[in-house]
Every structure is written in C-alpha cells, then in structure tokens.
Amino acid sequence: MKPSDSLSEPEFQRPVALLRYFSRYARSDNAVATLLGLVQVAMTITLAYCVASMLDGAVFQAERSYPQSSDWLLLTAALVLRIAAGYGQTLVGNRASLKIRQALRRYALQRCFALNVRLFPQFNSAELSNLIATEIDKQRGYFADYIPLQRLAVLMPLAILLAASMVNWVVALIFAFTAPLVVVFMILAGWKASDASRDNLQQLNRLGHLLADRLKNLQCLQLAQSTEQEADRLFEQSENYRKSTMEVLRVAFLSGTVLEFFSAISVALVAVYLGLYFLGKYDVGSWDTLGLYEGVFLLMLAPEFYLPLRRMGTLYHMRSDATSMAEQLIRLDQLARTAARADQQLTIPALQRLEVDQLRSGSADKPVHNPVSFTLMPGQKLLLKGPSGAGKTTLLDTLAGLRPRYQGEISINGLTLDIFQQQGWFAQIGYLSQKPELLFASIRDNLTLGRQYSDAQLQAALHEARIDDVVNALPGGLDYVISDSGGYLSGGQAQRIALARVFLHRPRLLLLDEPTANLDQDTAMAFMERLQSYTRSGAMLIMASHRPADQQFFDAEIILSGEH
Incomplete structure (x- = not known):
C-alpha cells in the first residue's frame, strides 16, 4: 500500500x-x-x-x-x-x-x-x-x-x-x-x-x-x-x-x-x-x-x-x-501529506553542482539562522561555524532534506528543486549527526543496511573512519551485536562506525555535524586528513565544527549568527 x-x-x-x-x-x-x-x-x-x-x-x-x-x-x-x-x-x-x-x-x-x-x-x-x-x-x-x-x-x-x-x-x-x-x-x-x-x-x-x-x-x-x-x-x-x-x-x-x-x-x-x-x-x-x-x-x-x-x-x-x-x-x-507529495515528485538528478541562495531554516514564526548563500562543486569543502544555538544543526537538517526550508532556494545542477523528504536526494547524501543512529544489530548490518558488500569493502570503510582496530578486537568482529546508539561503545566509537557507514555508501555530498567533538587531537587530525582524501575523489563536504584546528582543511566557511 x-x-x-x-x-x-x-x-x-x-x-x-x-x-x-x-x-x-x-x-x-x-x-x-x-x-x-x-x-x-x-x-x-x-x-x-x-x-x-x-x-x-x-x-x-x-x-x-x-x-x-x-x-x-x-x-x-x-x-x-x-x-x-x-x-x-x-x-x-x-x-x-x-x-x-x-x-x-x-x-x-x-x-x-x-x-x-x-x-x-x-x-x-x-x-x-x-x-x-x-x-x-x-x-x-x-x-x-x-x-x-x-x-x-x-x-x-x-x-x-x-x-x-x-x-x-x-x-x-x-x-x-x-x-x-x-x-x-x-x-x-x-x-x-x-x-x-x-x-x-x-x-x-x-x-x-x-x-x-x-x-x-x-x-x-x-x-x-x-x-x-x-x-x-x-x-x-x-x-x-x-x-x-x-x-x-x-x-x-x-x-x-x-x-x-x-x-x-x-x-x-x-x-x-x-x-x-x-x-x-x-x-x-x-x-x-x-x-x-x-x-x-x-x-x-x-x-x-x-x-x-x-x-x-x-x-x-x-x-x-x-x-x-x-x-x-x-x-x-x-508531515505525512508532505512526504506523500514528495514521493510523487521527479527523480533528483545526479549531483554535480549545489547552489544555495538566501536559504533560511525554521518557519515564519521562528526563523533559526541568518540567510545563507554558497556554491559547492565536486571536491570542495565548506565549514559551518557559529556559537551553540546559532542553527548549524538545523541548517544541516534542511540541506539533508529532513526539514522544510523557510525561505530561499536550493539548486542542483542549476535546477531549483525542493529537496524536502526526497528519496532521490537521500540516496545521494551521507549525513552524520551529533548523535548517530545505530541499529540493535551486528556491526556488519549497521554498515551494509541491507545491501551486499564484501568483508574487504567493510574493512576498508572501517579503516577510513579509523575504527577498524576497535572492531576487529571485539568478539566476533563484524558480527559483534551492538544495541541502540552504540550500546557499550563510547560516543566517539559509535560515531566513527556511523562514519564508516557513510564512507561505505560513497555519497556525493557529505554532511557532518561536529564529527570531531568526541575525538582526541591525534585521532581528529587523522580523521580530517581522511576527509581530505575522500573529497579529492570528487565528493562535496559540508561540516559544522567548533574546533579551530579543523578550519585549515576547508576551502570556505560560513558563520551563522542565529540572529533573526
């Protein structure tokens, strides 16, 4: 039905x-x-x-x-x-x-x-x-x-x-x-x-x-x-x-x-x-x-x-x-009717250029951040900065199609589209939130999400996320069962498993919300270097971060003030 x-x-x-x-x-x-x-x-x-x-x-x-x-x-x-x-x-x-x-x-x-x-x-x-x-x-x-x-x-x-x-x-x-x-x-x-x-x-x-x-x-x-x-x-x-x-x-x-x-x-x-x-x-x-x-x-x-x-x-x-x-x-x-209408829309084209013009999240009663405009091409990296509560997470939710935009336009390859609740858009992006969602299942199932991948591909994704040593040391390795949100894993380990899932599915656009917040300095640097390598293959990156050390890795930055 x-x-x-x-x-x-x-x-x-x-x-x-x-x-x-x-x-x-x-x-x-x-x-x-x-x-x-x-x-x-x-x-x-x-x-x-x-x-x-x-x-x-x-x-x-x-x-x-x-x-x-x-x-x-x-x-x-x-x-x-x-x-x-x-x-x-x-x-x-x-x-x-x-x-x-x-x-x-x-x-x-x-x-x-x-x-x-x-x-x-x-x-x-x-x-x-x-x-x-x-x-x-x-x-x-x-x-x-x-x-x-x-x-x-x-x-x-x-x-x-x-x-x-x-x-x-x-x-x-x-x-x-x-x-x-x-x-x-x-x-x-x-x-x-x-x-x-x-x-x-x-x-x-x-x-x-x-x-x-x-x-x-x-x-x-x-x-x-x-x-x-x-x-x-x-x-x-x-x-x-x-x-x-x-x-x-x-x-x-x-x-x-x-x-x-x-x-x-x-x-x-x-x-x-x-x-x-x-x-x-x-x-x-x-x-x-x-x-x-x-x-x-x-x-x-x-x-x-x-x-x-x-x-x-x-x-x-x-x-x-x-x-x-x-x-x-x-x-x-x-919400249900909006999702039903979104299911009936045309397929989103393969992302080659992302243009955002005066985009604002929230609603007329409660706009969340100042208008944002930028253009992103393959291989480019954009940093979102701002104090807590400025609207970084809400903006990422909007760009991911999880929240409707309040005003402004989002264009894909020059075509203005409404990406809210678009399955074609979800298939092209990878989104790692501050609290990644993990299933009550094995690490393998959390990575594959029902698709078929070889163990070599899974290990490569875990290595890219700098979590392969931890997973291999667990009883059963990839078949180790974790509970919701990571179970006995630390917050940083659960986040890196979710990031490995993103790397495995190779999205065209990568959206990251404070991915280095729970990492030590050395692990964070290694993680950012891996992101550099990932974007060189043609992926786009938009990341929210507070860490000053992360700024050197990005081509441009946007500061959100949260002022209405």
Whole structure:
C-alpha cells in the first residue's frame, strides 16, 4: 500500500474541523444521547409540575386536597425515568467516546506508518508516545460528555424557557437575559484554559523526551558520574509539568466557581421577583394571578435552566485539551501529506553542482539562522561555524532534506528543486549527526543496511573512519551485536562506525555535524586528513565544527549568527 493510500481522510486546517469530522463515527450514539437528555428535561418539567401541584393542593388551596396514589405514581415514574435516562446517556456517551478515540488512534498510526523514519526529527518519540498513549485517551470526557452536552445546552434551556413563559413572561425574560452571561464567561475562561492546556501538553512532551533521552544514555551518565545532576534536571522538568497541570486545574475550578456564582445570582433574581410579587409590591409579568403552584413550579425550573450551561462550563477545559490534541494530529497529518507529495515528485538528478541562495531554516514564526548563500562543486569543502544555538544543526537538517526550508532556494545542477523528504536526494547524501543512529544489530548490518558488500569493502570503510582496530578486537568482529546508539561503545566509537557507514555508501555530498567533538587531537587530525582524501575523489563536504584546528582543511566557511 502506498503512503498516500492511508491518507483517505480530508486535510484539516483547523482543530475544530478535525474534531467535528471524527465525531461522525458516533453520530447515532450522539443522537441517542441527545434524545436521552431531552427525556431528562421532560421528566424535570414533569417533576416540577407534580411537586408544585401537590404542595399547592395540600397547603395553599382553600379546599385541601392531598396527593393521591396516581400523583405519587407519576412522581415516582418521573424520578425513575430521569435517573434511568441519565444512566443511559452515560453508557451511550462512553461507547461513542470509545469509537471516536479508536478512530483517532488509527488515524495517527496510519500517518506514522506512512512517514516511517521520515517522522523524525519534526515529531520526536516523546511527542508521539504522549499523543497516542495519553492525549487521545484523555479525551474520553470530551467525546462522552461535552459533545452531547453541546446540543443539550441549547435544547434543554429552550424547553424550560418555553415551559416558564407559559406561566410568567418576566421569569422567562430573566432566564433569557442572564443565560448569555454564563456563556460569555465560559468563552473567556475557555481562552485561558486553551493556553494552559497547550502549555501543559508542551511540558509533558518535554518531560517525556528528557526522560527517554536520559534512560537511553543512562550508562554513559553513570560512567561520567553525572546521574545526580541529570536527576535534578528531571525533577525540575517534572515540577514544570506539575505546575502547568495545576494551572489547568486552577482555571477549570475558577471557571466552575464563577459559573456557579452567576447561576446562583440568576436563580436569586427569580426568587426575589416572586417574593416581591407575593408581597403585593407589583402585579407584572403573570398571565394570570400567581399562586403557590406557579411559584414553586418556576423556582424548581430556575436551577434546572442553568444546569446544562453550568455543566458545559465545567467541562469547557476538556474542549481546550481536545483542541491541543487535534493540533498535534494536524501537524502529524501535514508531515505525512508532505512526504506523500514528495514521493510523487521527479527523480533528483545526479549531483554535480549545489547552489544555495538566501536559504533560511525554521518557519515564519521562528526563523533559526541568518540567510545563507554558497556554491559547492565536486571536491570542495565548506565549514559551518557559529556559537551553540546559532542553527548549524538545523541548517544541516534542511540541506539533508529532513526539514522544510523557510525561505530561499536550493539548486542542483542549476535546477531549483525542493529537496524536502526526497528519496532521490537521500540516496545521494551521507549525513552524520551529533548523535548517530545505530541499529540493535551486528556491526556488519549497521554498515551494509541491507545491501551486499564484501568483508574487504567493510574493512576498508572501517579503516577510513579509523575504527577498524576497535572492531576487529571485539568478539566476533563484524558480527559483534551492538544495541541502540552504540550500546557499550563510547560516543566517539559509535560515531566513527556511523562514519564508516557513510564512507561505505560513497555519497556525493557529505554532511557532518561536529564529527570531531568526541575525538582526541591525534585521532581528529587523522580523521580530517581522511576527509581530505575522500573529497579529492570528487565528493562535496559540508561540516559544522567548533574546533579551530579543523578550519585549515576547508576551502570556505560560513558563520551563522542565529540572529533573526
């Protein structure tokens, strides 16, 4: 199956559109939940009618009439049906939520499968695990409770408003004018909750990424005796996540409290109006003379009128969580669609001349470095310099086709092309990052990557990278199995094995990110001399380095300032 075959859903630009689209997977369940909600409001009105009629007959009327068995039966039926409808609504909502979350998880996994290794570095493993295992599962309340309540928050107050207006039009006006106050505050609180939820998700991703990275390199940290310092960093990040979580809860509780306050004030207005009416202060608003029946009926309906609005206000933070989750899904989908479009582009020509004109990495919101321009021919070497954070690694990622360019042009043999996620471009370059990726496999498999090479070719590549002596001294030599990122090998040894893999595949363009950072002076000099020999065969080299001794080997250099 082609990657594009799994992208059957439409492309979404806004999180609301994505959430609305996936809600259709439980359309029938949502309809049933809405119907059960209407049953609850009907039973609420019936309950208010029964209680008001009983009290009016037993207390207020001149001829006392006490409740009959039929009255008690109707009251009991209304109570039982209301409770049963609420329980059924919960069950249906949970079933709907399960369907939608399964669809969302399938949607995310399809994009991951379509991207494969191209998912990185734009979407790191911590973000992905948090999204699939945590964030999607957290939306149970949004799909089970909030979505059905969206309709009921309109239909239930309208039904109660209609019932109240048949008795007294002033109370109906009080309902109509105070309800928007609850809605307006709910929206204002929702904006704050949205920012808090987005920050909370970001802090969770940072904590997950930091924890995964430290566990991955735990042995190195133990050898460097820096576990306590890294434990402090983990504690600091966990504190940041705790604080952001408490901020989300604080906003949720604050919004709920204020909504309760507005609702209580609105109910109090109805009570004051009825009290003054019964005291004879005025005779306005009633279609007929008000009695105990009408007063009790309206007072019982007043809190029920605001109940769905209050509930929606308390659940509004769930909408903010769902929006943050949807933004992550949209970003994942855009990566998959960009990769699918890249797969359909023309083959990249064999590299003979590389021209870069005013290239800038990053995005409009966050450009990473100053514009860069250069021309590179076979055998030429270019050095990237600049302080930490200036954007050297990001620029190399962009030149490797792993990140989209923000502005500028990249031309190959005079032809301007977009090299982002181009398989034809990947086949012509070799990229050695600061943290080389090695497979949990033998050194042979890490070098060949599924292709066929003789042992002589493998040994020659290891010798070029100055790692052949180390490999030959290992048990099994080329068949020695290493774990992820080099396992028991040092950082410099793992980096040189990755470099030997680059030499073995003979790329036309070699991109190196601080390859001599973990090497001693003599090994670094020997390594640079080998690069000199490699470029003389016609390869191009772009390398980022801090070491002053490396500068003498290059034909030109570019200094990145990181200024925007």
